[in-house]
Amino acid sequence: MGLLSKTNLLLLPVLCCFCLNLTVAIDTIRSSQSINDSEYIISKGSVFKLGFFSPENSTNRYLGIWYNNISVFTVIWVANREKPLKDSSGVLTISEDGNLVVLNGQAEILWSSNVSNSVTNSSATLGDFGNLVLRVDTTGLVLWESFQHPSDTIVSRMKLSTSSKKDQRLQLTSWKSPSDPSIGSFSSGIDPPTIPEAFVWKEGRPYWRSGPWNGQVFIGMPNWNPGYYTGFTFIDDTNGTVFETFTGLDMLHLSKIVLDWQGNVVHTYWDDGKEDWEVVHKNPEDECDVYGTCGAFGSCDLLSSPICRCLRGFEPKIIKEWNRGNWTSGCVRRTPLQCERMNNSIEEGKADGFLKLEMIKVPDFAELALDVNIEDCRKQCLENCSCVAYGYYTGIGCLSWSGNLIDLRHFTVGGSDIYIRLANLEFEEERNSRVIIPITVTIGVIAIASTAFFFWRWMAKKKRAMKSKSNESLLFDSLNDVKLQDLPIFDLEELAKATNNFDMANKLGQGGFGPVYRGKLHNGQEIAVKRLCRASGQGLEEFLNEVALITKLQHRNLVRLLGCCIEGEEKMLIYEYMPNKSLDAIVFVVICLLNMQCEGCFQRNQMSLALACYY
Ligand SMILES: *[C@@H]1O[C@H](CO)[C@@H](O)[C@H](O)[C@H]1NC(C)=O
Ligand SMILES: *[C@@H]1O[C@H](CO)[C@@H](O)[C@H](O)[C@H]1NC(C)=O
Ligand SMILES: *[C@@H]1O[C@H](CO)[C@@H](O)[C@H](O)[C@H]1NC(C)=O
Ligand SMILES: *[C@@H]1O[C@H](CO)[C@@H](O)[C@H](O)[C@H]1NC(C)=O
Ligand SMILES: *[C@@H]1O[C@H](CO)[C@@H](O)[C@H](O)[C@H]1NC(C)=O
Ligand SMILES: *[C@@H]1O[C@H](CO)[C@@H](O)[C@H](O)[C@H]1NC(C)=O
Ligand SMILES: *[C@@H]1O[C@H](CO)[C@@H](O)[C@H](O)[C@H]1NC(C)=O
Ligand SMILES: *[C@@H]1O[C@H](CO)[C@@H](O)[C@H](O)[C@H]1NC(C)=O
Ligand SMILES: *[C@@H]1O[C@H](CO)[C@@H](O)[C@H](O)[C@H]1NC(C)=O
16 A cells, blocks of 8 residues: 555656646747737747746736756746736737737737847747847748846856956846836946956945956955856857856756845755755855945954944044944045155155055955056055055956945955055154154053963963864764765875875875876776865865865766865865776866966856966
8 A cells, every 4th residue: 555655756856847848848939820818938948938927926927937957936037027917918929010918908018028120030038047138030040039138036057247348247136125116226247358357236336346357256355155066167259258157067967146136146056855946155244245334444353343434544524423333425535645646745755655564355446457467566655646546456456446346355265465655754653653652552562461471371272172072073963964974984094195205296286276186096996186276265164065065966977075184274075086097177166266267268168368266
């Protein structure tokens, strides 16, 4: 009896699959065809579905595209966002001029693909990446595609773009609310073409920015570590258009980025086990991430209270407002720059200097100087009085700023350096204040400091002991969580032996998070060992995420994760290494994805100038 019902349960989905396949296996609508409110089309591989739907808590009907295979209803594109259907009389069809149109019961056009040159016969096909493409039947020429008209979601293979030509910009626009897909306050895209950055705008004004792209990461997002399965490509078509596209191991994993109605950019992937979308990252992350929180020349630091401070050498523009916690007016320079003073008086003051700030999210409105080395970068800034700050960044080069410094924050991990121009007097004041400390105070301070030092050392020791313990238990909790009990734990000595003590000759690649070595275990098995450097930003949590993801992603086309190793400060991942030539490339791709060694190794066509994995 028990066996029978179990068999039935197993058969049920199989049968259902068949009936689905038999009744609605179409992915295309043609000139003479239409679909009504209760019909739909499904992409060839059953990944996406196009039809009419109502958002939660709404009775309005919209034409949209959503994931067909997953248990959570997730819309990625909406056609008639601004003109909902009030009943179920809606029809999607191809009009006489070849356009895709949504009509209501009175045959009024609520939405149209709006292609101007009319053709006699065309058809629209929904693809497995979620793209609805309208083509001319005879020539196959693409008239229109939904990927060129994004709603609030970008999925794999979709592009966002920026361009000097306004009509070539592709941006996301948020819904008004979870139950109203009409265009909300927020939009998101990349800008400017010279130093691409991700932006969210609220009513057209910046609300969040990622910091410039350095070829591998956005330098204003040191915490973004979405895992190796996601990649971003920037394609520069050399015609003033830069495309950002989002690739990755898309066939293995559903992954999407949504601009939600509250202006958050939320990156999620589908977790088959949990049957839900798992958030990888969300921006803005915190109050300091919101654009310009501290105003001009202000710096935001979550750990200080209040979070906003004027940069050194600057003071609140309107002290009363500032003290009340209204930082919008920002700060102004306290001591005029020497280069500005030179004009008026003959006084030959000492030259201005630069103050180095570390672990910074660099401000907005950077200007890029091409072909300039570090020394010249500083020199150029010093020579031009309107230059208020500069910095030199790997993968970007020399950036300089003039005018107000906006949206600058201080990170606790990661971030970049920036050099701020200050009058020489500002440096002197600091020097003086150091000397003026009376000797008695100095002695007192020394006494207190040495006591504090010993106390601190004692505390640190204790803390370290506690931390390593909690790290270990965290590891095993998480491992249990993703059912990794049987994932072998390698020991450090064994790995050192296998890689000839991590010999340079065995190094396969070097990435942002550490080198990858090739090695051979005593049983002869070849392995690739990813050794995370101690100073890498990848903490235990990210490490565990990666382990969890890779284990879930076991697939015949991917190298297998054999185990991991955590001993003291060392964290390593051990993969199968394939000496076979064709598989070699795959190993490389994975290693590359793990290590930002991406340039050139994952290019699909010659158009890609650079590819970097987000890590
Ligand atoms: C849609 O069309 C199908 C088949 O032509 C029909 O059975 C169904 O009643 C129609 N639904 C609506 C809402 O018109
Ligand atoms: C969707 O479901 C179909 C049929 O069940 C299956 O063949 C296909 O591989 C699934 N696609 C994805 C992306 O899971
Ligand atoms: C729908 O309404 C219910 C009850 O008012 C509410 O709890 C839920 O959050 C709403 N859902 C959305 C998406 O607005
Ligand atoms: C179609 O074009 C017309 C005029 O060019 C414009 O008013 C309308 O908003 C467009 N509709 C869509 C859906 O883009
Ligand atoms: C357009 O399609 C219709 C029906 O599918 C067909 O009868 C007609 O010949 C086609 N016209 C052209 C110009 O191909
Ligand atoms: C750049 O523009 C030229 C002229 O408009 C065009 O021929 C060329 O195909 C464009 N290049 C790319 C990569 O789109
Ligand atoms: C903060 O100050 C600005 C500029 O003076 C003013 O326009 C704004 O209303 C103030 N905001 C609040 C919340 O008081
Ligand atoms: C310096 O003098 C030049 C010409 O005399 C003038 O154009 C410029 O605005 C002055 N700059 C400042 C900062 O006063
Ligand atoms: C100085 O910098 C400003 C702002 O970047 C720029 O517009 C100007 O051309 C520069 N002047 C010189 C002489 O380089």
